[in-house]
Amino acid sequence: xxxxxxxxxxxxxxxxxxxxxxxxxxxxxxxxxxxxxxxxxxxxxxxxxxxxxxxxxxxxxxxxxxxxxxxxxxxxxxxxxxxxxxxxxxxxxxxxxxxxxxxxxxxxxxxxxxxxxxxxxxxxxxxxxxxxxxxxxxxxxxxxxxxxxxxxxxxxxxxxxxxxxxxxxxxxxxxxxxxxxxxxxxxxxxxxxxxxxxxxxxxxxxxxxxxxxxxxxxxxxxxxxxxxxxxxxxxxxxxxxxxxxxxxxxxxxxxxxxxxxxxxxxxxxxxxxxxxxxxxxxxxxxxxxxxxxxxxxxxxxxxxxxxxxxxxxxxxxxxxxxxxxxxxxxxxxxxxxxxxxxxxxxxxxxxxxxxxxxxxxxxxxxxxxxxxxxxxxxxxxxxxxxxxxxxxxxxxxxxxxxxxxxxxxxxxxxxxxxxxxxxxxxxxxxxxxxxxx
Amino acid sequence: xxxxxxxxxxxxxxxxxxxxxxxxxxxxxxxxxxxxxxxxxxxxxxxxxxxxxxxxxxxxxxxxxxxxxxxxxxxxxxxxxxxxxxxxxxxxxxxxxxxxxxxxxxxxxxxxxxxxxxxxxxxxxxxxxxxxxxxxxxxxxxxxxxxxxxxxxxxxxxxxxxxxxxxxxxxxxxxxxxxxxxxxxxxxxxxxxxxxxxxxxxxxxxxxxxxxxxxxxxxxxxxxxxxxxxxxxxxxxxxxxxxxxxxxxx
Numbered sequence: 001x002x003x004x005x006x007x008x009x010x011x012x013x014x015x016x017x018x019x020x021x022x023x024x025x026x027x028x029x030x031x032x033x034x035x036x037x038x039x040x041x042x043x044x045x046x047x048x049x050x051x052x053x054x055x056x057x058x059x060x061x062x063x064x065x066x067x068x069x070x071x072x073x074x075x076x077x078x079x080x081x082x083x084x085x086x087x088x089x090x091x092x093x094x095x096x097x098x099x100x101x102x103x104x105x106x107x108x109x110x111x112x113x114x115x116x117x118x119x120x121x122x123x124x125x126x127x128x129x130x131x132x133x134x135x136x137x138x139x140x141x142x143x144x145x146x147x148x149x150x151x152x153x154x155x156x157x158x159x160x161x162x163x164x165x166x167x168x169x170x171x172x173x174x175x176x177x178x179x180x181x182x183x184x185x186x187x188x189x190x191x192x193x194x195x196x197x198x199x200x201x202x203x204x205x206x207x208x209x210x211x212x213x214x215x216x217x218x219x220x221x222x223x224x225x226x227x228x229x230x231x232x233x234x235x236x237x238x239x240x241x242x243x244x245x246x247x248x249x250x251x252x253x254x255x256x257x258x259x260x261x262x263x264x265x266x267x268x269x270x271x272x273x274x275x276x277x278x279x280x281x282x283x284x285x286x287x288x289x290x291x292x293x294x295x296x297x298x299x300x301x302x303x304x305x306x307x308x309x310x311x312x313x314x315x316x317x318x319x320x321x322x323x324x325x326x327x328x329x330x331x332x333x334x335x336x337x338x339x340x341x342x343x344x345x346x347x348x349x350x351x352x353x354x355x356x357x358x359x360x361x362x363x364x365x366x367x368x369x370x371x372x373x374x375x376x377x378x379x380x381x382x383x384x385x386x387x388x389x390x391x392x393x394x395x396x397x398x399x400x401x402x403x404x405x406x407x408x409x410x411x412x413x414x415x416x417x418x419x420x421x422x423x424x425x426x427x428x429x430x431x432x433x434x435x436x437x
Numbered sequence: 438x439x440x441x442x443x444x445x446x447x448x449x450x451x452x453x454x455x456x457x458x459x460x461x462x463x464x465x466x467x468x469x470x471x472x473x474x475x476x477x478x479x480x481x482x483x484x485x486x487x488x489x490x491x492x493x494x495x496x497x498x499x500x501x502x503x504x505x506x507x508x509x510x511x512x513x514x515x516x517x518x519x520x521x522x523x524x525x526x527x528x529x530x531x532x533x534x535x536x537x538x539x540x541x542x543x544x545x546x547x548x549x550x551x552x553x554x555x556x557x558x559x560x561x562x563x564x565x566x567x568x569x570x571x572x573x574x575x576x577x578x579x580x581x582x583x584x585x586x587x588x589x590x591x592x593x594x595x596x597x598x599x600x601x602x603x604x605x606x607x608x609x610x611x612x613x614x615x616x617x618x619x620x621x622x623x624x625x626x627x628x629x630x631x632x633x634x635x636x637x638x639x640x641x642x643x644x645x646x647x648x649x650x651x652x653x654x655x656x657x658x659x660x661x662x663x664x665x666x667x668x669x670x671x672x673x674x675x676x677x678x679x680x681x682x683x684x685x686x687x
Contacts, residue, residue: 385525388485389535389595390513390543399538403529403578433538 003057003179004039008032010063011145018148024117027131031144038138050323050355051265051294056237059207061179063146065093065171071203073100076170079201083416086197087165089151093172094180096149110165113150113183125154129187133215133243133271140241140267143213147183150212155192155222164195164414169212171236173204184214188222195414199229202236207262214242218250220274225253225413231260231424234289241267248274255412256283257421258293259428269298270308272334277306284405284421285314285322286428288349294323301334301364310341313405316352327359328369335364341371346378346404348397398429438463438500438634439484439603445494446483453479455659456495461603464631468645468670469638471656472678477638478522480656481607485519486512499603513539514546516602520592520609527579532591533561535579536598543599564597568624585612593624600628605636610644622647642674655681 001009011032015025040057041048071092080088087110090100096112103111109122116122117130131147134140151167171178188194202208218224230238238261246252258264270279285293299308314322324343345354358371378400386396402425412418426433444457453476461467471477483490484497486509496503504512527535541551552560565575568590580588589609596604606625610618625648629635637648645653645667653669654661657678662685663669673681 379525382525382527384487384509385521385527386535386539387509388487388513388519388521389539389599390510390546391539392510392542392546393508395538395542396510399530399535400527403527406529433541 003061007063007142008036014064014146014148023123023127024130024147028145028147031131031136031141034136034141035138035145038141041138047296047325050321051263051292053263056209056263059177059209061177061207061209062175063179065175065178065180071097071100071170071172076100076201076203079168079170079199081166081197081416081420084164084414086163089165089167091149091169091182093170093174093178094149094182108156108159108161109152109154111152113152113185114148116152116185117148122152125187129215129217130185131215133217133245134213134241135243135269137241137267139211139239140213140243143181143183143211143241146181147213150183150185152184153186153194153196155188155194157189158191160193161195164197164417167196167198169200169210171202171208173202173206173208175206177207178209180208180210180212182210182212184212186214186216186224188216188218188224190220190222192219193223195225195227197227197229197414197417200232200236200238202233205233205235208232208236209239210237211239212241214240216242216244216252218244218246218252220248220250222247222250223252224250226255227412227414227417228254228256228266229421229424230256230258230264230293233260234262234291236261237263239265239267243269243271244279245271245273246277246279249276250274251278253280253282253411255408256295257424258283258285259287259424261291261293263292265294265296267296269300271300272302272306272308275303275305277303279306279308280411281308281310281312282408282411283312284408284425285312285316286401286405286425287315287320287322288317290319292321292323295325296323297326299328299339301328301330301337301339304333304335304337306334307338308340310343311408312343313408314343314345314354315348315401315404316345316354317348319349319351321352322354322356324354324356324373325359326357326371328361328371330360330362330364330367330369332363335366337364337367337369339367339369343373344404345373345375346401347375348378395431395433398426398431398433401429440498441484441495442498443495444483444492444497446479446490446492448489448491452493453659454483457659457661459654459661461634461636463602463634465652466629466635466637466648466650468650468653468667469636469656469661470640470642470653470670470673473640475656476659477640477656478607481519481605481636481638484605485509485517510542511546513599513601514543517605518596518599518601518603519605520589520596520607522608522611524580524588524592526581526583528581530579532575532577532579532594536561536595539595540598560598564594567597567627568594569620570594586614586617589613589621590617590624593621597624597628602633603636604628604633605638607638608640609637610639610641618644619647642670645670657681657685
């Protein structure tokens with residue numbers, strides 16, 4: 001039985017097991033039909049031309065991993081960012097871990113999707129927002145069909161949340177192969193501000209495939225800073241589907257740091273539904289071996305006077321492959337749009353590949369849109385300059401690569417997080433130097 | 438300190454240096470002058486260890502050791518420093534971070550611990566004052582958007598921080614106005630001691646009014662064709678290089 005059939009038959013069991021209000025139930029039933037119709041994407045789909053899921057889909061994944069894996073704090077301590085006081089929503093093999101988490105209902109809701117889906121007091125929010133941003137593409141649909149657990153964050157009006165929220169998904173490898181489908185819903189009401197850090201971490205070398213969906217709603221003048229740390233093991237793959245709907249004057253940024261993992265596909269979609277909206281999409285990818293990272297972005301400018309800023313940097317070694325497909329749509333009504341897009345890449349091996357494709361669809365006539373992609377190597381004259389000052393080749397290269405990524409890093413607003421990422425980069429480049437002086 | 442014997446070097450098939458002999462002792466200042474294309478910059482690059490130059494014959498001996506096989510960073514660790522004619526812009530790396538990394542990597546190569554942050558700061562303050570460098574300047578990206586004078590001052594600042602045994606100043610005077618030239622030269626003079634040596638590579642005599650050489654060598658067509666005292670520099674300034682070319686029959 002292939003994975004699609006397995007998922008379709010599992011859905012019947014899943015649907016019978018869950019008690020859920022009819023709205024969500026209907027959404028799920030529609031979603032599974034959609035997935036059944038569309039199936040997994042193949043290279044024939046334009047949006048998947050450079051990323052093949054074939055090999056990944058051959059694994060015999062456990063769709064409902066065994067429950068209750070006792071994970072102690074000391075086992076996973078190093079994956080937390082400690083030096084900041086934060087809320088934590090922690091999952092182990094797709095199940096919520098209450099003793100690792102730190103949730104709240106005190107003035108804001110930082111809790112579980114399962115609770116929100118089942119309790120009447122959340123019904124209104126669920127009916128207003130659940131699955132209202134996600135598309136009906138095959139993988140988001142698959143997630144929607146099985147949506148049960150994940151993070152639920154609701155920030156009421158006028159709240160500035162000082163503590164960042166960490167969402168971490170651990171997989172313990174107690175199944176030979178695991179498929180996870182976390183579902184996050186984040187609603188940030190008017191004039192509120194929140195910072196969220198998300199990561200996925202496998203703790204063994206057993207294969208993991210995560211197909212995640214995150215819906216973010218930023219209301220009028222809301223500010224959301226979202227950071228994705230993708231530093232998983234070489235056997236873990238991630239398909240991240242993130243959908244963001246922004247209202248008037250809201251400011252949302254998503255930073256994606258991709259260092260680990262076997263195959264990562266980021267489908268990041270911004271919809272600007274108001275005037276004077278600001279959207280930022282930035283990423284640093286540093287990979288080697290046979291790793292594959294694909295950034296597929298969409299910014300949909302619907303209303304006038306909005307901005308979007310995209311800046312993706314990639315460094316590819318060994319036989320690694322990168323894909324960047326950045327689509328910007330500017331509707332006819334969206335006059336005075338400022339849309340910028342940059343994708344810069346460095347190939348440090350002859351066998352590494354980058355496929356980069358900007359895609360601009362502009363229907364308005366009074367806009368400023370720019371895009372640029374570059375593919376290059378490290379500057380030899382800069383390397384010699386650094387080496388002539390006593391910096392060895394490896395360190396000189398690392399410093400240059402760090403500098404190359406610095407534009408993206410510099411806009412990370414949580415210093416402790418920036419420090420953590422800097423350390424991961426130093427580790428990734430195999431050097432022991434402090435970049436951030 | 439430095440002994441160059443019958444050095445032949447070039448790029449790919451093109452031979453540029455055709456038998457250089459030069460000896461520099463501790464405490465000395467040597468000036469190497471010559472017309473454009475005579476091989477001045479090649480000579481400094483070859484001593485510093487730039488890979489694209491191929492040494493086909495001869496030796497470069499630094500403190501008794503043949504350094505030909507050493508990488509540029511290993512030569513730097515031994516105490517060789519070259520001030521670049523065209524310092525490279527490196528966006529995203531601050532002057533401070535760069536020099537800190539350079540110092541600590543050099544210490545690491547010598548088996549020493551990193552310099553404590555406090556000492557580093559003190560040293561940076563001291564040396565930037567010496568070169569009359571504004572502190573704000575130190576947090577800027579290395580050489581990015583620097584004026585010609587700022588770049589050269591920054592080179593000498595790095596030299597001051599690294600305290601090399603042998604400093605090669607490659608056309609340090611080009612692109613400098615008279616004030617910057619004075620500051621740079623003053624910096625070099627303050628760093629000079631009986632234990633280190635300086636090679637000044639220049640087209641013009643101007644810098645040598647400030648950094649007074651013990652010896653002046655004239656490089657022409659890949660060879661040192663004439664050596665003398667500082668008076669030779671004045672003579673070149675007055676008469677140009679043509680008389681030398683005639684003298685050596687080139």
